[in-house]
Amino acid sequence: MNLPSNHPQRIELNNEAHARPPQALSAPVRVSYLALFSDPAQRDTQRQQVAELAEAFGVAPPAPGAIHYSADLGRFRLKWEQHSEFARYKFITNGTGDDPFADPPILRVPADWVAALAGQIIVATHAALLPYGPAEPDFDEISARLFAGNTLVGANIASGAALALTDFRIRADDFSRLLILDRSLRPRQAGRALQRLLEIDTYRLMAQLTLPIARALAPQLSEHERELAEITNALTSVTDSGEPALLDRLIGLAAAIESSESRHHFRFSAARAYYQLVQRRIEELREDRIPAIQTFSEFTELRLAPAMNTCNAVAARQDSLSLRVTRATQLLSTRVEITREHQEMAVLTSMNQRADLQLRLQQTVEGLSVAAITYYITGLIGYVARGAQATGLPVRPHLVMGASIPLVVLLVALAIRRIHRRVHREAGLPGHK
Structure with missing residues (x-):
């Protein structure tokens, strides 16, 4: 059958719906996960590094321009994904010992290759997917043995098909830990559950990148608000001769605010987007409470929500300040223009009078x-x-x-x-x- 020609992006857009599929996992499995904060200039370098690793193990490298790749390299399985601001690496091995975190898969990756990875670590996690076992877990024993006695965060997930535990703490080896006990997860379901749990931590920290910026901006905004208040108060009593100087001051303030807003607008927008992704991934976990253990949603609301409220408040202050400065600038510009017109009319009247006198x-x-x-x-x-x-x-x-x-x-x-x-x-x- 002869059909009309395809849209140039039809195949690419259709394939995008199937990109980055979760890997099928069957307990017991160990995973080392890295999320590296990076800029667009490092994307080609990251792809080349993955290609070099694949070729070193005799495996076909990622295609030119690829943004995700997975392969079995023999000693471990690799999954690599690029996103707009970070890249993710998962190294996976099967089987565990008595200590599920004693032999992490990343130790099987060439150390010089890991050290040379382009970007900065935003998340590093060792995860273990284990069979649930016949006995109910002793959470105090798990905390003491695997999480240094820290307070656990966790829940039954996937409608009770598994149990997930973490403490969201970075240990001496620069990795955090995540434990999943599999009751009845299907392989693809287990892969999705692990991916969601890792994404919660990744997006949580990516969202919090904005918090230091918000804290640094808060005193600057207070100073700008004070200066704007002084200028608007002066508007009620300024003389015609003082209006241009006041307008110059207001324009300088507007430029400073606009510069700050243009520098940080993307970061504030990204924080909101990442926070929404965290909330969505938590919903997708379908978590049920474990008695006496804080759930992922509770941890997020108690820790991340206040940080996002601070960021949103600072962003709203900045937007409001920009709007108020714009209105004040328009008002003062109008006053200056009216004053200038009056002066020009006075000059024209004087010129007309002189012209009449000269004519007479x-x-x-x-x-x-x-x-x-x-x-x-x-x-x-x-x-x-x-x-x-x-x-x-x-x-x-x-x-x-x-x-x-x-x-x-x-x-x-x-x-x-x-x-x-x-x-x-x-x-x-x-x-x-």
Whole structure:
């Protein structure tokens, strides 16, 4: 059958739904887990390091551009996944001894390869998946033997198909510990349960990366809020001459807040997203309480929720402060603009007044000029009349001069007006009346 062409991303998007499947696990199993905080520049290095490990054990490496990979390397199984901010490595071996944490799988991985891994450890965990056994577990004995007597956090998970215990503490070997006792988990179900438990710890710490930032920002925000209060109070009494300086101060404050917000916006958004993932993974555990032991959800609400509340409060303060500074800047900018317009109107009014005065002076001068020119022209006419009288013509000079004055005035005025029109036309000004 001939079908329309595929969308370029159809296959990739469909395969994404099946990416990173949980590994099938059957008790007893040991797992060493690393989550390395990394930046995008290290992604290719991490992929190359996984490829080198696979080739060293004679196994096909990950494909170019791959973001997840799993393989059986003989001495251990490897699962590697890349995420936006971190990469995860799981090293898995089958079987356990009396102490499920005595021989962790990571000891079978070349030490120089582990030491060279790109990124910084955010989570390191040794996990053990054991059969539940015929007897009920003694939690005090488990705590003393496997968790250094620390307070345990745990629950029955997967609707009672298994029991999970941890203390969320980092031991001297830089690893925390996770114990799962399998009652009736199917292999894929066991893999999903382990993955969710490891993700809870990973996303919990990734969310808490924002807490130091929030604590550092809190006093800065208090200082910015104090300065904004001073500026807004000054708005009620500032003079026109003081407005530009106040606006410069406000713009500087806005720039500082915007710089801080742009630097930390991603981190606060990521914290909220990671916290939601923690809550979702806990829901997916389907946990039931073990008497006298704190559940994963209770531990999260008591430890992580306050940290996230602090981060959310600081983020909300920063957003609110940015909004208030924007409003204050708009208000003061409007005031400065109105003041500037008033000043410009005053200047224009003054210029108009001076222009009117100059026009009146010009008209006065022009009137005097007409009189002066008329005087000289009539004088010339008088000379001509007297010359004609001297030749014997019947001319009376004074009468001729007097009679010529109105005509001379009219001609001079018309000539001046014509000159005005020509000047205005050449200058592109409105016509002169």
